[in-house]
Amino acid sequence: MREALRRVSLGYLVLAATAVAYLVVYSSRLGRFPTSFDYLSILNTTLPLVFVAIGQSLVVLTGGIDLSVGGIVSLCVAVTASTVSTSALWLVAVLALGAACGAVNGLIVAYGRIAPILTTLATLSVFTGLALRVLPVPGGSIPPQVRHVLTNPATPTGLIWLGLAVAGWLVLRRTRFGMRVYAIGSDEASARAVGVPAAAVKLKVYALAGLCAALAAVFYVSTTTSGDANAGAPFILTSIASVVVGGVAFTGGRGSALGAVAGAVALTLVIDILFFAGIDPLYQSLFQGLFLVVAVLLGTVAALAARRRRPA
Amino acid sequence: MSRRVLYALAGTTAVLLVGAILHPGFASWSSLRVMLVVASFTGFVAAGQMLVVLVGGIDLSIPWVLNGAAIVLTTSSLGQTSRAPLAVVLALGVGALVGLGNGFGVAWLGVPAVVMTLGMNGVMQGLTLGLSKGLTCASCGSYAPSPLRGLFSGAVPGQLFLWGGVALLMTVLLTLTTFGRRVYAVGVNPRAAFLSGVGVRGVTVALYTLSGVFAALAGIALVAYGGQPSLGLGDPYLFESIAAVVVGGVSILGGRGHYLGVIAGSVTLVAVTTFLAAQRVPEYGRLMIYGLVILAILFAYGREKAHD
Numbered sequence: 001m002r003e004a005l006r007r008v009s010l011g012y013l014v015l016a017a018t019a020v021a022y023l024v025v026y027s028s029r030l031g032r033f034p035t036s037f038d039y040l041s042i043l044n045t046t047l048p049l050v051f052v053a054i055g056q057s058l059v060v061l062t063g064g065i066d067l068s069v070g071g072i073v074s075l076c077v078a079v080t081a082s083t084v085s086t087s088a089l090w091l092v093a094v095l096a097l098g099a100a101c102g103a104v105n106g107l108i109v110a111y112g113r114i115a116p117i118l119t120t121l122a123t124l125s126v127f128t129g130l131a132l133r134v135l136p137v138p139g140g141s142i143p144p145q146v147r148h149v150l151t152n153p154a155t156p157t158g159l160i161w162l163g164l165a166v167a168g169w170l171v172l173r174r175t176r177f178g179m180r181v182y183a184i185g186s187d188e189a190s191a192r193a194v195g196v197p198a199a200a201v202k203l204k205v206y207a208l209a210g211l212c213a214a215l216a217a218v219f220y221v222s223t224t225t226s227g228d229a230n231a232g233a234p235f236i237l238t239s240i241a242s243v244v245v246g247g248v249a250f251t252g253g254r255g256s257a258l259g260a261v262a263g264a265v266a267l268t269l270v271i272d273i274l275f276f277a278g279i280d281p282l283y284q285s286l287f288q289g290l291f292l293v294v295a296v297l298l299g300t301v302a303a304l305a306a307r308r309r310r311p312a
Numbered sequence: 313m314s315r316r317v318l319y320a321l322a323g324t325t326a327v328l329l330v331g332a333i334l335h336p337g338f339a340s341w342s343s344l345r346v347m348l349v350v351a352s353f354t355g356f357v358a359a360g361q362m363l364v365v366l367v368g369g370i371d372l373s374i375p376w377v378l379n380g381a382a383i384v385l386t387t388s389s390l391g392q393t394s395r396a397p398l399a400v401v402l403a404l405g406v407g408a409l410v411g412l413g414n415g416f417g418v419a420w421l422g423v424p425a426v427v428m429t430l431g432m433n434g435v436m437q438g439l440t441l442g443l444s445k446g447l448t449c450a451s452c453g454s455y456a457p458s459p460l461r462g463l464f465s466g467a468v469p470g471q472l473f474l475w476g477g478v479a480l481l482m483t484v485l486l487t488l489t490t491f492g493r494r495v496y497a498v499g500v501n502p503r504a505a506f507l508s509g510v511g512v513r514g515v516t517v518a519l520y521t522l523s524g525v526f527a528a529l530a531g532i533a534l535v536a537y538g539g540q541p542s543l544g545l546g547d548p549y550l551f552e553s554i555a556a557v558v559v560g561g562v563s564i565l566g567g568r569g570h571y572l573g574v575i576a577g578s579v580t581l582v583a584v585t586t587f588l589a590a591q592r593v594p595e596y597g598r599l600m601i602y603g604l605v606i607l608a609i610l611f612a613y614g615r616e617k618a619h620d
Contacts, residue, residue, distance in 0.1 A: 065426075067551075108607070113616045115564045117370075121551055122610065125603030132596035237372075237430060250424045282446050286438020293423060293431035300422050 010299045011246035011259030011266075018266040022273050029276045036156075043158045044151040044223050046268040048073075048216040050261050052235045053242035054165060055102075055212025057260035058205050060243050061185045063252025064109065064116035066206065069213045069239055071127025072101045073232030076217030078131040081140025081227020091146070095214045101127055102210015106203035124236070131229040140227040150222040161219070162261075169257045181205060185252030241288070242267055245295045267291075316561030319613045320573040323559065324580045331587040338587060345472075349464065349537070351575075351582040352475040356530035357549045358556035358574045359482055360411075360523030365557050366486075366499045367519055368566030369418060369425040374527045374553055376436035377410050378546030381528035382535040383444055386454040396457035404528050410436060411524020415517030440543075447543050460536035471533060475575075478529075482571035495519065499567030556581055559609050565616075580609075 026034050052069050059066040076098050083090060101123070108119045151158050172178045180201045183191040192198050216235065221227055246263030248255030270291050274284055332339035357374050364371045381403040389399035410432060417428040444452050455461075463470040486492040494515050497505040506512045530549065535541045560577030562569025584605050588598040 112611060114607075114610045114614055115616065117554070118558055118564060118610055118614060119607075121554060122603045122606040124551070125606070126600045129596040129599030129601075129603065132599065136596070237433075240426065240430065244424075244427045250426060280442060282441040283438045285434040286442065289431040289434025289436075289438065292427060292434065293417065296423050296427050296431075297421060 010295075010302065011256075011262040014245055014295050014298075015262040015266045015269075018269045018273065022269045022276075025273050025276045029278070040153070040156055040158070042265075042268060042272065043156060043162070044153070044219075046265050047151065047158050047161065048220040048223070049235065049238055049242060049264040049268060050162065051165065051212045051216035051219065052239040053246070053260040053264040054169060054257045055209035055216075056239040057243045057246065057248050057255065057257040058181065058212075059116070059209045060248050060250060061181050061252055061255065061257075062202055062205050063185045063188065064202070064205075065240070065250075066102075066105065066120045066209050067117065067236050068101070068105055068120035068124040068127055069209060070232040070234075070236035071124040071131065072098050072210050072213035073217045073220065073235050074131035074229055075101065075127045075134065075232075076214040077220055077227045077231040078135035078140075078229050080218055080221045081142065082135050091218060094218060095211055098214020098217065099207045099211040102213070103203060103207040105210065106206030109206060110199035110202040128229070128232070131232070135227055135229045138226065138228040140221070142221045142225055147222050147225065150219055158219075165215075166258060166261065173256070177201065177204065182253050185254070187253070238264075238267060241292050244292060247299060266295075314561070314568070314570060314573075316568070316613060317570050317573040317576070320559065320561040320576040320580070323609055323612070324576040324583065327580050327583045327587070331583060331590075335587065335590050338590065343586075345469070347579065347582050347586050348475075349469055349471055350586070351578040352471055353530050353534055353537075354549065354552050354556050354578040354581060355475055355575055356478065356526050356533060357553040358560070358578055359478055359571060360526030361553040362482075362557045362560070362562050362569060362571060362574050363495070363519040363526075364425070364523050365554075365562055365564060366495050366566055366569060367502070367516055368499060369516070369520070370429065370554070371414065371520065371523045371527075372426060372429040372550060373410060373414060373432040373436060374523070375546035375550045376433050376440055377407050377524055377527040378531040378534070378549060379541070379543065380410075380436050380440040381407050381531035382541040382545055383440060383447070383452065385460075385532050385535055386456055386541055387444070387449065387451040389454065389457045390451055391455040391457055393457050393459055396459055399457070400460075400532060403532050404525055407524040407526070407528025407531075408521050409524070411521035411527075412517065414524065415520030418520060419513040419516040447541070453540070455539050456532075456536045460532065461539065463533070463536055471537075474533070478526075479571055479575060486571065491515070491518070496567055501567075552581065555606055558614055559606065561613060564614075 023033065052073065056066055056069060076094050079097060080094050105120055105123055108114055108123070109116050112119070149157060150161065180191070180196045183196050184198050184201055188198055217232070220231060242263035243260045244250070244263070245266055246255065246259030246261070248259055267288070270288060271284065274287055279287070328339050337343060357378065361371055361374065384406050385399050385403040388402050389395045414429050414432050417423045418425050463474065486495060494505065494510045497508070497510055498512050498515050502512050527546070531546065534545055556577040557569070557574055558564055558577070559580055560569065560574035562574060584602060585598065588601055593601065
C-alpha cells in the first residue's frame with residue numbers, strides 16, 4: 001500500500017515540478033504570470049491526451065498495453081468530423097463505436113489468448129484503415145454548439161469533464177470491478193485461483209479503453225474543429241509516456257489512472273515550457289524523450305532510497 | 313528446426329501461392345527479386361528487434377536510429393566513393409552507441425525496455441531534426457556513395473547477398489555459440505540464467521547494441537536504395553519489425569524463435585503489401601487487410617497457452 005502511494009505521488013511530484021518550471025519560464029519570458037486564457041488553452045489541448053491516458057492506464061494496470069488507441073482515436077475523429085449533427089445521440093453513437101472497437105481487442109486478448117501488444121498492433125492497422133475509409137482527406141467540422149459545451153474557448157467547461165473523468169475513476173477503483181483489475185495486474189494466476197473472472201474483466205477493461213479513446217476523439221475534434229484520419233497516431237506513444245510518467249507500473253497492478261492524468265498534463269506542459277524557453281521546436285522530441293527517461297529514473301532512485309531507509 | 317519456423321515458412325509459401333494464382337507473374341523471379349529487396353530492409357530491423365524480443369525486451373527506438381544513421385551516412389560521405397567506408401563505420405557506430413545506451417538503461421538502471429527505448433527514440437528524433445536543421449543543412453542534400461547504390465543492381469542484387477550474410481551471422485550467433493545459448497537461457501528465465509552464472513546484464517547490453525547496429529544497417533541500405541535520406545524514413549519500421557518477428561514465429565515473451573522464421577515473416581509481410589498494391593486495393597483496404605492477415609497468422613500459431 002505504501003508502495004502504491006509512493007508511485008502515485010511520483011506522478012504528482014513530476015507534475016508539480018513541471019508546473020513550477022512552466023510558471024518560472026513563462027513569467028521570466030513574458031514578464032507576467034499566465035492568464036486564465038493560458039490555463040484554459042492548456043486545459044483544452046490536454047483533454048484528449050488525458051482521456052487516452054486514463055484508458056491506457058486501465059489496460060496497463062492489468063499488465064497489458066494498447067497500441068490500437070491510436071487507431072480508435074483516428075476512427076472516432078473521422079466519424080465525428082465527417083458528420084454534422086448536433087444531436088447528443090450522435091455523440092453517444094461515436095462513444096459506442098469506440099467501446100465496440102475496444103471490445104474487439106478485449107475479445108481477442110482475453111478469449112483468443114493473443115498477447116495484448118500483438119493484438120492491438122494488428123487492430124491498430126484495421127482501425128486506421130477504417131478511419132481512412134470514413135475520412136480520406138483531412139477536413140470535416142464540428143457544430144459550434146457541441147464545441148461550446150465541450151471545450152468552450154471562453155469558459156472552462158473542460159474542467160467539468162476533467163472533474164467527471166477523475167470522479168469516474170475514483171468510483172470505479174472502489175468497485176468490485178476496480179479491485180479485480182488490480183488483482184489481475186498483480187498476479188493473474190492467483191486472481192483466477194480465487195475466482196476472479198479474468199477474461200470478462202479484461203474484456204471490459206479494453207472496452208473502457210476504447211470508450212476513453214472515443215471521448216478523446218470527440219474532444220480532439222472539438223478543440224481542433226476539424227478531423228484527420230491520422231489524428232490518433234501520436235497518441236499511441238504519448239499515452240504510454242503519460243502512464244509511465246504517472247507512475248503506473250508496466251508489470252501491472254500498481255499505480256492509478258490519476259497518476260496518468262498528472263503525467264498527461266505534465267507532458268503537455270513540457271511542450272509549452274520548451275516553447276516559452278525559446279527552444280528550437282526541432283529539438284522538442286529530444287527533451288520529451290529525456291523527460292520520460294529522467295522521470296522514470298527518479299522513480300527508480302526513489303524506490304531504491306526507500307528500500308535502503310527501511311530496515312531489512 | 314522448430315515447428316514455428318515451419319509454420320512461418322508455410323505461411324510465406326501460402327501467401328506467394330495465393331498471389332501467383334490470383335495475379336499471374338506475382339511469383340516470377342523479377343517480381344520476387346523486388347519483393348526480396350524490399351523485405352531485406354524489414355529483415356535487417358527485424359534481426360535487431362528479434363534479438364531483444366528473445367530476452368523479453370522490445371526496441372521502440374528503431375525508427376529514428378535508422379533515420380539518424382541514414383542521415384549520418386550521406387552527410388559524412390557527401391556522395392564521395394572514397395569516404396564511403398568511413399561513412400558506413402560512422403553510421404553503424406551511431407547505431408551501436410544508441411543501442412549501448414538503451415542496453416545500459418535497461419540492464420543497469422532498471423528502466424523498463426518500453427520506456428527506455430521510447431525515450432531514446434524521442435532523443436534521436438530531436439537530435440536528428442535539430443542537428444540537420446530539419447534536413448535543410450548544407451550537406452543534407454548529398455547522395456549515398458555510388459558503391460552503396462550499386463548494391464541494388466544486377467541479376468541478383470548485392471543487397472540480397474548482404475541479407476544472406478546477416479542471416480548466416482544471426483543463425484551462427486544464436487545456435488552455434490555460447491553467447492547464443494545464453495541469450496535463450498536469459499529469455500526463458502533470467503533468474504535461473506543468472507543463478508547458473510550467465511552475465512544477464514552483459515548479454516542484455518550486447519543485444520540492445522546489436523539492435524542499434526541492425527537499425528543503422530537498415531538505414532544505410534534504405535538510403536543506398538533511395539539515393540537520399542528523408543525525414544520519417546524509419547517510421548514504418550517500428551511496427552513492421554515487431555510484426556515480422558512475431559509472424560516469423562518468435563515468442564513475444566522471449567526465449568523461443570529462429571532468424572530463419574523472421575526472414576519468412578519479413579517476406580510474408582512484404583508479399584501481402586505488394587500483392588494488395590498490385591491488385592490496386594486502396595490504402596484503407598491495404599491497412600485493414602494487412603491487420604487482418606497479421607491477426608489470422610497470430611490465431612494460427614501465436615496464441616498463448618490456456619491458463620487452466
